[in-house]
Amino acid sequence: TQLLEQSPQFLSIQEGENLTVYCNSSSVFSSLQWYRQEPGEGPVLLVTVVTGGEVKKLKRLTFQFGDARKDSSLHITAAQPGDTGLYLCAGARTNAGKSTFGDGTTLTVKP
Amino acid sequence: ETGVTQSPTHLIKTRGQQVTLRCSSQSGHNTVSWYQQALGQGPQFIFQYYREEENGRGNFPPRFSGLQFPNYSSELNVNALELDDSALYLCASSFSHGLSETQYFGPGTRLLVL
Numbered sequence: 435t436q437l438l439e440q441s442p443q444f445l446s447i448q449e450g451e452n453l454t455v456y457c458n459s460s461s462v463f464s465s466l467q468w469y470r471q472e473p474g475e476g477p478v479l480l481v482t483v484v485t486g487g488e489v490k491k492l493k494r495l496t497f498q499f500g501d502a503r504k505d506s507s508l509h510i511t512a513a514q515p516g517d518t519g520l521y522l523c524a525g526a527r528t529n530a531g532k533s534t535f536g537d538g539t540t541l542t543v544k545p
Numbered sequence: 546e547t548g549v550t551q552s553p554t555h556l557i558k559t560r561g562q563q564v565t566l567r568c569s570s571q572s573g574h575n576t577v578s579w580y581q582q583a584l585g586q587g588p589q590f591i592f593q594y595y596r597e598e599e600n601g602r603g604n605f606p607p608r609f610s611g612l613q614f615p616n617y618s619s620e621l622n623v624n625a626l627e628l629d630d631s632a633l634y635l636c637a638s639s640f641s642h643g644l645s646e647t648q649y650f651g652p653g654t655r656l657l658v659l
Binding site: 438440469474475476477478479482522524532533534535536537538 | 547549578580585586587588589590593601603635637647648649650651652653
């Protein structure tokens with residue numbers, strides 16, 4: 435059973451379109467991170483959200499943490515080919531430092 | 546670049562063999578976590594080391610073991626390799642082991658077990 439469900443699994447869009455990807459769980463997390471991973475590289479942290487209802491913006495990316503701290507979304511405005519990659523969400527629940535990752539959304543932005 | 550390095554970058558082994566993967570953490574970081582990422586999946590937590598002590602372990606069998614050295618670099622050892630151990634192995638270092646600490650990932654070691 436996957437603790438964090440990400441949807442959609444794959445997304446292919448044209449440059450300039452908007453998109454939203456989701457990260458859902460039945461569990462409450464103390465914090466949730468979004469990462470972007472490119473082929474042959476490790477995940478790179480985009481943002482950490484810790485407060486229920488929190489919204490963070492990073493240029494064209496908007497991240498939202500659900501009020502109950504069980505889910506999150508990532509919205510990209512005017513997607514560009516450079517946004518192509520695997521977007522992973524990860525939740526932290528204990529002080530053992532364990533981060534639980536979803537299986538990611540593979541985004542392809544076509545020029 | 547995150548300053549976290551891993552070696553080797555690629556490795557091919559056969560079933561039953563043993564493998565050691567290495568990770569050098571970012572300067573100033575005392576915590577290293579190891580993850581296994583199978584093709585098409587997200588990283589799965591193997592274990593974490595904080596100041597040379599194991600500080601949490603995921604759902605992996607005992608044939609997955611690790612070490613952290615006084616300079617905070619780390620090794621992941623896997624004995625009796627199985628085909629399903631084929632994956633990208635990632636290490637991540639952080640300044641400490643708290644929940645809010647940002648993890649910086651290395652590029653990974655891709656292991657293929659034949």
